Amino acid sequence: MAERIVLDGAAIATVDGPEHVEGHVVVKGDRIAAVGAGRAEPGPGERIDVRGCLITPGLVNTHHHLYQHATRGYAADAPLFEWLTRLYPVWAGLDEDIAHAAAAAGLARLALSGATTAADHHYVFPRGGGDVFGAVVAAAGSIGLRLHAVRGSMDRGRSRGGLPPDSLVEDPDAALAGTDAAIGRFHDPSPSSTVRVAVGPCSPFSASERLLRDCAELARARGVRLHTHLAETADEQRQCLAETGRTPVEYADDVGWLGPDVWLAHTVHLTAPEVARLAGTGTGSAHCPASNGRLGAGTAPLRELLDAGVPVGLGVDGAASNESGGLGEELRQALLTARARGGPAALSVREALHAATLGGARCLGRQEEIGSLRPGKLADLAVWRLDGLEHAGIEDPVAALVLGPPPPLRLLLRGGRPLVEDGRLSSVSEVDLARDLRTASTAIRARAERLEVAP
Known part of the structure; x- marks a missing residue:
């Protein structure tokens, strides 16, 4: 495409500014040069007629496990802990070729559903599996999305009360060294970067207190963000209370895992004081409504989080617990689940769009670079066709989306x-x-069947 692109004639939802029934967006290089009502002034570059479309910021996926695209459809009727117990031995067969194929497919699905940025939480490092983390980063380069690559870790195998087999967890020192190496190898803090690295021990029930504390210290010493699963299910709540005497949020607070540099996946089971604590510390939430529904985890208190001022983004989660793998449909899913919990005022169509764009950018610390359509921001944008049978007659384009x-x-x-x-x-x-x-999915299933762990 040309250095200067003019998108003319579409409805425009800027997210943090005025909406336009018919307007234009001008892109110059990698930045937005202008956004406004009516037709753009004549000028150089490529002019594209996008009448009948809606322009929004590119969607921001705040939580994913791309390697899981090779294991869709397993344990279809199981709750989280049973699902994990059945899948961890399968994931022990992961290698870098499977990871690359799964990540490329998952990122392609995200792009086709309107996402331009994805946070991927990778915490499975099988012995002899090769450079699985590097394979995910390489896949992002081939598809073209911005990647927030979360270098995860687990050190609590079954012998220490965790769910994964001992063969799939790391020694804490090795996990920290691997995380530090990933930051040095891949993290680019520049405003236009396409790869950033975050630190992400998997969860309180698969990472020791030492690993959680040391990872938080490492992340803050290296100036990167922190991410983990938290308060996803009632089973997690019970286990955390039994082991630590604290709820997951109280435990996270005690070990240094709340703050403006942290975003947490799920946050389904929260008390009102815990919602206030997340808001007071600036901790973000990656809301994953389809995955939570697939696993029967519950419904996050989305209205309460938003009213308290918690940064909230949307997440697909791994395709093994959300086989669709697309982010666009999570807007509708978030709205429906919020309204099922809290009534018709629980989430508006524009709040759903905000969570999928600027809210997600805020979780990732990139609200000044992406997530809304403003001159000077990166030219990450989606042009949606609303002129077909599926959306004909819906006057409000955001409602149509x-x-x-x-x-x-x-x-x-x-x-x-x-x-x-x-x-x-x-x-x-x-x-x-x-x-x-297909090749990757067949290979990992065959390895699981040889070990008699397939579903």
Whole structure:
């Protein structure tokens, strides 16, 4: 595409500014140069007529496990702890080839659903599996999304009261060394970076108190963000109380895991004082409604979190607990689950869009760079087609996006670079991705069957 691109004639939802029934967005290089009502002034570059479309910021996925795209459909009716117990031995067969194929497929699915940024929490490092973390980063480069690569870790195997087999966990010192190496190898703190690294021991029930404390210290010494699962299920709540005498939020607070540099996945089971504590510390929440529903984990107190001022983004979670793998449909899922819990005022269509864009950017510490359409911000934007049968007659384009079926993409730009054009990936063959994913899924299933751990 040209150095200067003019998108003309679409409805525009800037998220943090005025909306336009018919307006324009001008992109110059990797930045937004102008946003406004009406047609753009004549000028150089490529002019694209996008009438019948809605332009929004590119969506921001705040929680994922990309390697899980190779293990969709397992333990279809199991709650979280049983699901994990059945899947950890399967994931022990992961290697870098499988990780790359799964991550590429997962990132492609995210792009096709409107996402330009993804946070991936990778905490499985099988012995002899090769460079699985590097494989995920490489996959992001091939698909083109911005990646927040969370270097996870576990040191509590079954012999220490955890769920994963001992063969799948790391020694705490090795986990810390691997995390520090990942920061040095991949983290780019520049405003336009496409890869940043965060520190992410998996959860309080799979990471020791020592690992949690040391990881928080490492992250803050290196100036990177922190991420973990927290308060996802009632089983986790009971286990944490039994082991520590504290709820998951109280325990996280005690070990240094609340703060403006932290975002937590799920936060389903919270008391009112805990919601206030998250807000008071500036801790973010990655809300994963489809995954929570798939595992029967419960419904997060989304209205309460938003009213308290907690930064809230949306997350797909791993495709083994959300087989769809798309972020666009999470807007509708978030709205429906919030209203099922709290009534019709529990979440508006624009609040759902905000969570999927600027709210997610805030969780990742990138609210000044992405998440809304403003001149000077990175040109990460989605152009949704609303002129088809699925959305015809819906006057409010944001309502059409959130309440209707996920629209096809006319265009998806990351830093001015096209990732999706007319509903198709721009630089990668979907046929090749599907073939590689089938090969990877077959390989990891065969390894599990040899060990008699398949579902």
